Amino acid sequence: MLRTQAALFRWTTRRLFAHGTPVRNFTIAIDGPAASGKSSTARAVALELGFGYIDSGSIYRCATLLALRSGITDISSHANQLIDLINKSSVDIKFQPSSSRSAPNLITGRLTVPDVRILLNDEDVSDEIRKPDVNRMVAKVASDGGIRAAVMSVQRALAKAAETRSTEMRDKKGAVKSVPGGVVMDGRDIGTTIFPNAELKIYLDASAMARAIRRWDEMNSKLKEEATKAKSLDTSDAAPAAERTPTEYPSVEDIARELEERDYADINRQHSPLRIATDAVVIDNTSMTFEQQVYSIADLARDRMGLERKHDDV
Ligand SMILES: Nc1ncnc2c1ncn2[C@@H]1O[C@H](COP(=O)(O)OP(=O)(O)O)[C@@H](O)[C@H]1O
Numbered sequence: 001m002l003r004t005q006a007a008l009f010r011w012t013t014r015r016l017f018a019h020g021t022p023v024r025n026f027t028i029a030i031d032g033p034a035a036s037g038k039s040s041t042a043r044a045v046a047l048e049l050g051f052g053y054i055d056s057g058s059i060y061r062c063a064t065l066l067a068l069r070s071g072i073t074d075i076s077s078h079a080n081q082l083i084d085l086i087n088k089s090s091v092d093i094k095f096q097p098s099s100s101r102s103a104p105n106l107i108t109g110r111l112t113v114p115d116v117r118i119l120l121n122d123e124d125v126s127d128e129i130r131k132p133d134v135n136r137m138v139a140k141v142a143s144d145g146g147i148r149a150a151v152m153s154v155q156r157a158l159a160k161a162a163e164t165r166s167t168e169m170r171d172k173k174g175a176v177k178s179v180p181g182g183v184v185m186d187g188r189d190i191g192t193t194i195f196p197n198a199e200l201k202i203y204l205d206a207s208a209m210a211r212a213i214r215r216w217d218e219m220n221s222k223l224k225e226e227a228t229k230a231k232s233l234d235t236s237d238a239a240p241a242a243e244r245t246p247t248e249y250p251s252v253e254d255i256a257r258e259l260e261e262r263d264y265a266d267i268n269r270q271h272s273p274l275r276i277a278t279d280a281v282v283i284d285n286t287s288m289t290f291e292q293q294v295y296s297i298a299d300l301a302r303d304r305m306g307l308e309r310k311h312d313d314v
């Protein structure tokens with residue numbers, strides 16, 4: 001028995017350190033406050049490295065949608081009912097690196113941010129889980145310890161399924177190298193709780209005003225896109241952005257307030273609060289371009305995988 005274990009240990013060690021690079025999957029955890037750029041950055045990094053991607057916040061958003069649809073408004077007194085609903089539901093994250101919906105633009109420059117679709121019980125809820133009623137309630141849902149435990153097991157299973165495989169590659173000298181595949185996951189507690197042994201932890205931050213302006217820009221272009229679509233279909237479903245009433249069209253200050261309220265709840269909750277992991281690399285992207293933040297994270301990962309850096313010029 002002992003001999004078998006020793007042989008297995010020798011084999012595993014040899015395999016792990018063959019060609020100087022560990023074969024195990026590589027996990028990148030990206031945490032940070034709301035609208036700091038986690039999801040767009042994580043998706044572009046995953047595309048750049050050929051990794052899978054998991055949006056952990058979308059599972060809390062799905063749980064919130066389940067609560068809203070079942071008429072649950074008081075989370076603390078109905079947590080068990082919601083946990084039951086989460087356990088009976090299926091969530092799937094479709095990361096679509098080849099999607100054409102997310103072509104490079106003014107913000108992302110030359111980079112593509114691949115599309116991601118969220119399926120709750122096979123229904124595409126990607127747009128619905130980003131609506132204001134979900135935004136307002138999600139931090140409350142995410143503050144309950146029992147709900148977090150239910151969501152956490154969904155997140156870990158999805159991350160495992162999304163991991164890409166290790167591949168054999170040749171390095172500059174022509175030697176065969178085993179390059180780990182992996183997954184990028186973004187959220188609030190990925191580096192501290194979900195994957196405390198992640199190979200690379202990033203804490204992404206930006207000033208509250210920069211984050212609010214980015215969200216406002218995002219909302220504004222979405223509304224314009226909807227209005228153009230409605231006009232071309234000649235339906236009266238959506239009024240052009242300019243005709244919307246102020247209540248439908250939040251100001252930058254409203255968005256900043258909502259982000260700060262959510263950050264406060266995420267930082268001060270009892271269970272897995274938003275914290276900077278001690279071994280995280282902190283990146284404040286207030287005055288960084290999108291390309292700079294994506295390329296620097298991808299190169300940090302390459303460094304740690306023993307691969308050549310690609311973007312020292314950016
Ligand atoms: N460095 C940057 N400069 C300008 N806009 C950015 C930058 N990084 C991200 N963004 C934009 O900020 C917005 C919020 O990013 P997102 O990835 O949704 O944040 P989070 O996942 O943290 O909520 C998006 O519109 C994104 O394109």
Ligand SMILES: Nc1ccn([C@H]2C[C@H](O)[C@@H](COP(=O)(O)OP(=O)(O)O)O2)c(=O)n1
Nearest residue numbers: 034035056057058060138139142187188189
């Ligand atoms: N790993 C995570 C991910 C999200 N959450 C909570 C905290 C957030 O307020 C909500 C929604 O997260 P999401 O990443 O979708 O939010 P933003 O895109 O940053 O606005 O879920 C969490 O507690 N832990």
